[in-house]
Amino acid sequence: MNLLTGQKIEREDLKPGDHIYAWRTLYIYAHHGIYIGDDKVIHFTEPNGQKCVAGYVVKSISPSLGCPKCGALKNKTNNGVTVSCLDCFLDGRELYRYEYSVSRKLFYKSRNRTCSVAKSDPPDIVVGRATACIEEGFGEYKLIGNNCEDFALYCKTGNVKARKSFDFTHIRFAYNTK
Numbered sequence: 001m002n003l004l005t006g007q008k009i010e011r012e013d014l015k016p017g018d019h020i021y022a023w024r025t026l027y028i029y030a031h032h033g034i035y036i037g038d039d040k041v042i043h044f045t046e047p048n049g050q051k052c053v054a055g056y057v058v059k060s061i062s063p064s065l066g067c068p069k070c071g072a073l074k075n076k077t078n079n080g081v082t083v084s085c086l087d088c089f090l091d092g093r094e095l096y097r098y099e100y101s102v103s104r105k106l107f108y109k110s111r112n113r114t115c116s117v118a119k120s121d122p123p124d125i126v127v128g129r130a131t132a133c134i135e136e137g138f139g140e141y142k143l144i145g146n147n148c149e150d151f152a153l154y155c156k157t158g159n160v161k162a163r164k165s166f167d168f169t170h171i172r173f174a175y176n177t178k
Contacts, residue, residue: 007114009097011086017123019098019152021114022090030114032098032152033089034130040070041089042130044081044151046141079137081130081151100156120156129155 014020016037021030033043070085086095100120107117120126138151146160154160 007097007099009095011095013097014086014095015123017120017126017156019100019120019126019156020089021096021098021149021152022093023096024093030096030149031089031091032148034126034152034155035086036083036127036130039086040083041086042081042083042134042155043089044133044138044141044148046080079133080141081133081138083134098152098156116153116157118153118157118159121158125158126155129158 009020014035016035018035019032020035020041021032023030031043031045033041035041067085067088070083070088096114099115100118102115102117104117107115121129133151133155138154139146141147150160
């Protein structure tokens with residue numbers, strides 16, 4: 001695993017229930033989702049196709065547009081959880097898989113938190129959680145505290161706090177070392 005960008009994978013290596021992501025602008029942030037099979041991804045975004053980074057809208061997509069393959073954006077729910085094809089999810093970028101059950105040593109070494117020490121649930125449960133969120137939603141999208149990565153972590157572990165508890169440890173760890 002590349003400690004800066006994570007575990008790059010090929011499409012043929014994808015399995016239903018995988019937590020995947022694609023880096024966006026200059027590797028500043030990544031968009032996360034759950035691969036459910038058949039070239040489809042369930043992911044959590046802001047309403048109306050907008051993407052917010054540090055409080056600024058960096059991309060706005062017209063809801064009238066849609067992918068001829070999957071109908072992405074036309075099929076978008078009001079709650080921000082949507083299903084799209086892998087091509088729309090990746091938006092021309094490379095595919096990465098978020099790793100689970102990694103050692104704390106590897107977790108602390110990874111710069112962008114592209115892994116977790118948390119254990120993943122079985123794929124059928126992961127896909128079931130993601131699918132349920134299409135109807136139930138995942139709350140209001142917030143850049144910090146309820147975003148696409150939090151959604152994918154919840155689907156994989158059943159615990160929306162999985163990332164946060166480890167990130168706080170990382171912050172203390174970072175300031176206590178030279």
